[in-house]
Amino acid sequence: MAHPRHGSMLSFGGGPNDTATAEKPPFQNAPVPTASQSSPGLRVPSNRKTIYDRHLNRSRNAELSRASFAFLFSEMVTYAQRRVTGIQDLERRLNEQGYPLGLRLLDLLFYRTIAGSSSSSSSASALSTSSSTTSSPPNRPLRILPLLHLIHGPLWRLLFNRPADALEHSVSPDTPNEYMITDNDPMVNTYISVPREMSMLNCAAFVAGIIEGVCDGCGFEAKVSAHNQPSEMWPGRTVFLLRFGESVMEREKVLEKAGVK
Amino acid sequence: MVVYSFYIFDRHAECIYKRRWLPRPVSITSKSSRPTSDLSIQNNGGAPAVFGQSARTTDDDAKLIFGTVFSLRNMVRKLGGEDDNFVSYRTNQYKLHYFETPTNIKFVMLTDLKSPSMRPALEQIYINLYVEYVVKNPLSPVEHPGGVGVNNELFEESLEQFVTRVLT
Amino acid sequence: MYVSNCSTSLRAQTNKTRAVYSLIIINKAGGLVYQREFHSGLHKLSTNDYLVLAGTFHGVHAITRSITPRLPLASTTTNPTTASHSTTASLSLTSPSGTTTPTASTPTASNNPNNPAANTPSSSAYSYPIPSVPASGLEFLETDKFRLTCFQTQTGTKFLLFTDPFMANIDVVMKKIYELYADFVMKNPFYQLEMPVRCEAFDRHLGSWLRGRI
């Protein structure tokens, strides 16, 4: 779990080149040996192909059967179920399994827009959180809203080939840090029928984990959970509740004042 | 249209008549068909091949057939109601036709898949052959304890003609 | 009173109702795992009755396969591929109901014991009416009031569909049911194999698909 730096209040007063400020922790560990590592590294096939020779965009539009995902996911749930007691535990484990995907997809998404920004414009617009269609490299989300748009749009499209269905901010004044992303028919749950006695469970906790990975990765520490909100039309409708941490909300205030959108 | 066999069961579940028609020895026509009685797994590891059956006597067959039609008849009565009648069933190899009289005498005929519904034929056999030559024959016993067959030649010959002339 | 041939009058009466009455699924051990009525038309049975029906049908289905007529092969047919005629006598290894199996330890064929040397003259070899396909059990059953279609998968699961006698393209319906089963039962982590099917998504999709069709 990547804990973003617990940045103390950002000191904006300090000039750009004030050197080491008092509270900066001296670098903690021993200097990293720069000489090349002793272990000869991994064995590679005779064609010397490694993951560094594989172009990141190769599998960009690749497809596999939905069944292969469904069977893997079903086995992941069954495996997790055998090692936990209770629904919360199961959802936590699914969340943990999804979390590492969030970090990776984040980098993959941004890399594709850099690599793609020169070529097809579609990719650039795919990530243009702001309305501008300039093909400049993507902006890292600085505020909660652009982050949510990144998740609701490009991330969902990468995962499920369509954007999420709704994006809302909680209306109640005492939970300003809560936002909701809704998916009427989460792909991961399509084939899953939760037994009545476990009706609270929502296996899309896996996707909640992915979202949490993306939020933490971007520096917006959050807790994300998946909740059933069935409707007549959409029996599988799921609302992903994102609860941002205190430090994030404070930063939001500071950035708001500083006019950062 | 090929008839394979024909059975009559009385209301005591006794098989009172059975007859098999062995069609001309069939040669394995299609070359591609798996060798039906080839045992070994060497050359093609074929899915379980058909092989000589422990020579089941025709009596065993009759018992199995009765068991089958009896169970199916009851199932049909249970689902479709007392006034529903089991007519026929087919597998991917043969068709079994069934006709039961109000007096619980059961007529069963096995044919190939191409044959149409044999219900009318079974009724004919009941009306014109069985009633005429067995029931009305003073010599034949009313009941057929111990499966004493319907062993009068008149019935046999007329059945033979009926099957060979009318049906095939 | 002799019941005349009433099937014709019956046909007129049921003309309009092209209905699927109900579906039963039987696991490969003969246990009832699913039963649902879609359209009234058949008598309602108690759950226990359905259990009994499933078990009985499972046995009957196997028997209907085993009483498939055997057409004796005249021993004179010199069919190259049936070079080795074998009789039960020479079958030392396999039990009558067993299939030919290489010994588990060394599947090599060289010491395949049932390579019949002896070739007794009175060959009881025979073939099925349609040798190209392995014999199946009961697939369709007709009655005056309904028609039962039984689809057995290669894995041994049986789908029994009760419909009105004159419903068309049942194979399309059966294929779709099998697909929905493969999707919403087999891919459901909360379904345990061979156990009763209680998958809400399976019921939902099956219901809406069938309703949409008829």
Add this chain to the structure above:
Amino acid sequence: MSYYFTILSPTDAPLFNIAFGTSKSGGDGIARFRFPDTAQYMNQFIIHSSLDIVEEAQWMNGNMYLKHIDTYPPAQAYISAFLTPSGARFLLLHQPPQLPSSTSSSGGNTGSSSLLGSSFSASALGGGSSGRASSSSIAANPTAPQTEEAVRQFMNEVYENYVKTVMSPFYRVGLEIKSPVFRARVTAAGRKWL
């Protein structure tokens, strides 16, 4: 021009670092830092001292490539930063060669000599005075647009290889990147762009 490049995890744990010299205009790619023997500690110290600026810039400037963000006059070290969306930070310190003639504005050299630690092997070879202060644009003025563009290209290429590293399911955040292939790729990027 000598470079010191490091990757820090979102929690500032060092994941990777490398020192190399420019290969432009006849450079031999060997790092020759001003204070060769203390270069390694010096460079890390300078880098860490600029982390605050990175932290600020991170939330003011949405770009991934933050360009030149800090200078450490005493060592004439210029620091450029690149932020990955998943929180990792690429920091590049570049130091133009010491011009023999010019009294380099090292006035601000705050008695860092007392930090002289064990000698740093790579620079021992260079002996500090590289003599041929090449006049190529990149070497000459580290903050020129061409330099920024060159550093951007370098950062992008490193980022591509970084993403390939983290995509493996066995990579966990904060894990050092020890792959010699990655190191070779960064060296190649350095040779190509810087």
Add this chain to the structure above:
Amino acid sequence: MSSTTKTARIGEELWKTRVDKVNAELVTLTYGTIVAQLCHDYDGDYTEVNKQLDKMGYNIGLRLIEDFLARSNVGRCANFRETADMVAKVGFKMFLNISPTVTNWTSDNNQFSLIFEENPLADFVELPDDGRAQDELWFSNILCGVLRGALEMVQMQIDAHFVSDVLRGDDTTEMRVSLVRYIEDEMPPDEE
């Protein structure tokens, strides 16, 4: 036209018309997180991880066969060679959009190899450089279990295991599959 290309065409056709598709990276990353989680749960005991992956695959295979049969409605395979083609050209094609090569048949036709030119499950993957993984871990071992489970359901008991993997530095990824025996149908009176 050889039966292999005919089967390959069936596989191609089924992939185009009968298979719902998802983004490949989602599947790849999901499998990756499963393996990583296993390595974590069994704290680096790769032999145990291999076993777990095989077990998971077996559970999947028991179910996946129904999906395969429901969508491909291919008939029963006449022999083990036909089964191998069906697995490689239709099974793997329908589920992973790849067609591994079937080679190295033993003379008794009871053993063959699957050569995976591409393996979507191992995309992006680099084994841990801990000096053990490359000797002990079979990353895609779930596939062996899937084959074993699926074929068992159609009365074929087989054994499947990897003999080489490019992730381990080998030149090819090869799985060895061998027929142990045909399983008698459970239904007693089924005297075929």
